[in-house]
Amino acid sequence: MIISWTAGTVVIVVTVFTFLAFRIILYRQRLCFLGPIGLPIIGNILQIPHDRQWLKFDQWIRLYGDVVGLHVLGQPTLILGSAQAANETLDARGNIYSDRPVAVMAGELVGWNQGLGYSPGPHSHRFREFRRLFHRFIGPRSAQHPRILRMQEQAAANLLLKIMQEPTQFMSHVRQSTGAVILRLAYGYNVTKDQDEDPLVKIVEKAMQGFAKASEPGAFLVDYFPVLKHIPDWVPGAGFKRVAQLMRNDLERLYNVPFNFVKQSMKDGNVTPSFTSTYLEEKGTPTKEDEELIKAAAASLYSGGADTTPSSLASFILAMTLHPSVQARAQAEVDSVLGNSWKRLPTFSHRESLPYVSAIVLELLRWNPAVPLGLAHRLTQDDVYQGRLVPKGTIVWANICRTMLHDEKVFPDPTEFRPERFLDNNGKLRHLERHEDPSVIGFGFGRRICPGMFFADNSIFIAVVMMLYVFKISKARDDQGREIEPQIEYDGFISHPRPFECIVERRSAEAELLVRRECVRMV
Template sequence: MAWSTIDTSILTVVTVLTFLTFHSIVFHRRPRFPGPSGLPLLGNIFQIPRGRQWLKFDEWIRLYGDVVGLHVLGQPTVILGSAKVANDLLDVRGNLYSDRPVSIMAGELAGWDQGLGYSPGPHQYRFREFRRLCHRFIGPRPSQHPRILRMQEQSAASLLVKILQEPTQFMTHARQSTGAVILQLAYGYKVIKDQDEDPLVKIVEKAMQGFAKASEPGAFLVDYFPILKYIPDWTPGASFKRVAKLMRHDLKKLYDVPFDFVKRSMKDSTVTSSFTSAYLEEKGTPTKEDEGLIKAAAASLYSAGADTTPSSITSFILAMILHPLVQARAQAELDSVLGKSWERLPAFFDRDSLPYVNAIVLELYRWNPSVPLGLAHRLTQDDVYRGRVLPKGTIVWANIWTMLHDENIFPDPTEFRPERFLDEFGKQRTLERHEDPSVIGFGFGRRICPGMFFADNTVFITIVMMLYVFKISKARDDQGREIEPRVEYDGFISHPRPFQCTIEPRSEEAELLIRRECVG
């Protein structure tokens, strides 16, 4: 006899309630870390906000300590609030904490589980191969290769021209410039010049918007109730399935379009060496599995930096508006190194001579980190920490925001103070792991961002070039009054909310340098 819709609904409710009751009983039988009390069966689900979760987690950490225990619909969860506990668990015991939880929306439905971010743990071949490729192509040594450094310098110089021509569109320019350099690295694809919006950049941007939205904890109910993935698309409340289909469609285009470009270029002997072409040449005759892996790896390479680096660049502009004395000190340092003859732009070989500019980069990572919560880890077997049992399957969030705003390590953490990273002589201090934003900001353990060195170079060269040739200040309204920007950030990949500013060349000579070096 066929089941009616009512019968199916009743069975679903009973199944969910049984599941919640069982997991709630098991969870409460074990001593857990202190945390906010939740509702019976449901736990803390309604206490986790839909956005800016890191701020709520920061509030709990200050109340309950640097390991906060939660449960969400019977799922044990802990929030890590100090670099020490993150090091103890995610670094030292990385073999236990390097798995990812199953993400129904971002992973299974949208398709991001094929890439590095959501792939299963380090014991899986796919994960190991992703890491091998990234280390070979954008690891600490490859990232210092002259060809890659020159590529980044050219990209930063092109950004200067775009800002000079359309200074009010600085957010768009930063995103497109970052996307262009990663596309060149990943696929050997050079963005079309003199075009408002490159078609491939647009494909990637759409896919990344889906990634960021699907990755937010609590954004989609299906992540808490996986059984919902089986309901028909036309069912009331199933709009998430239609959203997921669009996300998967955008991701497929990201996988296929640039990959096909590389294959055509290799066939026509017009290929430019890239992450994708190097892998295909290594394989000789790649299998379908090989092709699927490199598509996912290249897309992961892009997703790791295409949205995070623009966040750092726009944060830099916001910080310079609010702290003109910081900008002035950095420009004085640059003038002392390069002079005011305006003969050339700053380059990577100047970096060691610019401790204050380097301190600005570190303070940007600390002040408003691009990914303040990171992606969740999952415990693969029972563990004991500080006398309490962390059961297998526990979800672990490292609240990077709290670690970088710890008053004991960073006094006055809401203040933008680059000098905190300098010694009494104005030289850059040697930093321990727990006080180094350039490490903490990129994650922990075996899940630390493999593109961190490439990303750091991109941020540095963009910032140092902008500081040398531009003056960044507050915008003014029609009456000539300064417009005070608000420091507000949103999104799983956290960006400042749109703000106005004035960006203009520091001098006529600076403008001529931009045009000579970047256009001519």
Template sequence: MRAAADAVLCLAFLWIAWRLSRRYRSASPPGPAGLPFVGVAYQIPDDKQWLKFHEWTLRYGDVVSSTVMGQPTLILGSFRAASDLLDTKGAIYSDRPDAIMAGELVGWNRGLGYAHGPDNPRFREFRRLFQQFIGPRACQDANILAMQEEETHRLMLRFLRDPKNFYRHPRESTGALILRLAYGYEAALDQGQDPLVEVVEIAMQGFAKASEPGAFLVDNFPVLRYVPEWLMPSGGFKAVARRMRRELDEMYDLPFGFVKEQMEAGKARPSFTLSYLEEKRTPTPADEELIKAAAASLYSGGADTTPSSMTAFILAMMLRPEVQERAQRELDTVLGPSWTRLPTFTDRAQLPYIEAIVLEVLRWNPAVPLGLAHRLTQDDVYRDWVIPKGTVVWANVWSMLQDPVVFPEPTEFRPERYLKEGGTLKELERHEDPSIIGFGFGRRICPGMFFAMNSILIGIATMLYVFDISKAKDENGADILPEVDFRGFISHPVPFKCDIRPRSTEAASLVARAAAQE
């Protein structure tokens, strides 16, 4: 009798659990069911996760619910859903999930990107610093604008001297610009790759790889972080994390040490780090650790994303030569035919087509198609759906910028979509503005968005004014057609060949003169 009673109780428990799971499932947004516990983890690819998420959006709607290794996960595939939750309800949707590989093991949780918030004092201090130094008002400062123009001239000189390695130049130039902004450090232009730029680039490669959803098993099975390294073949993910952490520590310590040395010698140039240290007067070790992390966060936000946009722009100009020609006509009208100066930010209001190209670059290849994940800090209800506390939320920026209702023929590169018939810029609504969507949502929106937009705009305008970009030729003189494909958590075009030539000898001389004056 006792065994029979136990069996009945067990069956009753299973029936109640089944009913509750059905009730929870019916109260959740629709989505792929997946396997028990594993959920949909096996369905998410190692790269281009946004395409799988977009496929689910087309099937289930703009709010997709799933589980990944037991973790409730929400995918937002429309601007409306992302704005409703991440903007309007930012107070509860602005935390970050624990990123075991990138955050804990490599150490990126010391910076802004993976810092918990928004109630975290460290997070608030990061935001204060960035708002003060590279916020919308600060980015109009003449010194910062001049710095961006000058580094753009050095970038053009790189293209002029070594056009075949065009893929590398925007990355080196952006790294040099952020080193200058963050530490007052002038990167070497004539001695190959600057050693500090190389340190930054290596650390950022680790950031991008460690941040990819599903790239490391420990993110799905956190208990694995307790497995000794010696038990893993070649050290496994722990050996990789140890190397990435060493590279990140170098990025923290070497440029910061440069600022301290310059301060002691009385030669420190104005910079983000110097401003903070002077504000503190006698900084504590905790203060120094925070500014190291804040300065490194400037890189994680810009050192790889701006180059992504610049290489996507070069690819687009190869595919749409008529766009390039129209842009050059606009520049020639504003600057004149005498090659006496390069574009500046004061020309911006007279260059609506250049502005439209920038917007289309941001839409056509969003630099971070998924952004970083958010985490819900308390239970919520949205459209009669129950979203439980702890849910990980991904805003699929790629889906939003490929919406054919908002952006007809979304796979086509069409700057004209942002212009009125007379050629002036449209007044864009937030849901149709890539310069808003592409930089994230809510309290986690990229604090360097205005600085990045300025860098991309002046880079595109200057390159169009002094160079012609066209398809490379094979040994028979036929065009080499590029592969239009974008890969990586920070999305870059796959490597391609192209031909970059100055528009005239006068244009080449102008680039050389401008760079020599810096």
């Protein structure tokens, strides 16, 4: 069938405006919170930037208060600008604030709605089963299992060796190291030495690229106008459907290839215990539904950590580049515990003796959290908050980074990297209330809080303390020998520092020998 571009455009325009008119009628109740004045019909959509939305939200919160009301194409939306507001809604009323908005591109068309991140609210059996699995395998107690801790220690040692071999590629190394440990945790799969050539790594990275692109706010018009998913593939402008199908194919390979690897390993009797194998052993004879659920759960485990932990580790390298005094103090603390004879690498057993290093981890989570807005929540029924109506279907964002974790009243000089803010007068970690604890706030709220938060915290700590012990990180220099000052610029919904230059060098020849010896011993 041949159709002109003009006719195709008419089809899309009529479809969009029919949908929009219906939505405005559906949400005719006014969201009674102050916020920026939008345009007729389309509301505030043109005022929301495509990237670093948390900066604009912070401006509005300072103008209108800690709860800001928006309308986006007829969709009522709240921005929460304080930990108190998030606690009183997302935490205290989690039974109605824990649904997810419909993610048409990433969720419905690509298929990520089968996993935890985009799954329906906590009243569904699927959601409860996901949470049970994650709690059992990487919950607060399970994450401290010696087998998992040892796995993380080995991954951190391997990261040191890779950075020693190619110090300028540190951004790539932290990502690959995190991916390798999650693949082992999820599937019992040991990545080959050359990760760029590993077949499973390629499958995973391809699927994750699709996940990131499909999840990007504003990247696809169908997320604003879900009715567009019904237009025929031949209509001009429907190219997003072909893109979605390619992404879906990549996701299905992520679901099936590592899962089949685990099943074959179990059949051969040489399986490495993992998230997937543990569940299959629990079920005995799993049904097709059981298998589909564990595929989605394991993929969720990977997607939840593969991009966030690398963000924190890249932030650590940036912070040490900019703050040599912080690095020196931390290294003095580590040296006082382990000595400088280079006989052993730090382990989790040293954590209680390293309060300043632990404070650095907290400050990393506060300074530039990996997910500055968290993931959106959605109300399942009408609510009244602060005496104002919050209609059913309202989307709620928590401005975690720029407002909550940069609240001047809680964190003086919030843009400064100051780990000592988490220490008491005796140099010990002080007790933190919920509203001042980045290791909690940085992972979300309510029943949607990240179930991998304890595993992630451990991964960040062990990599940080090992890098502090083995490396000296400093500013790069230009051709004239002048120091190059890195800029603190972050981009992306999962926020990463922009590429920057620095020098990462071993602290001694003995330190390098220690790393090489430990990497061989841990294999």
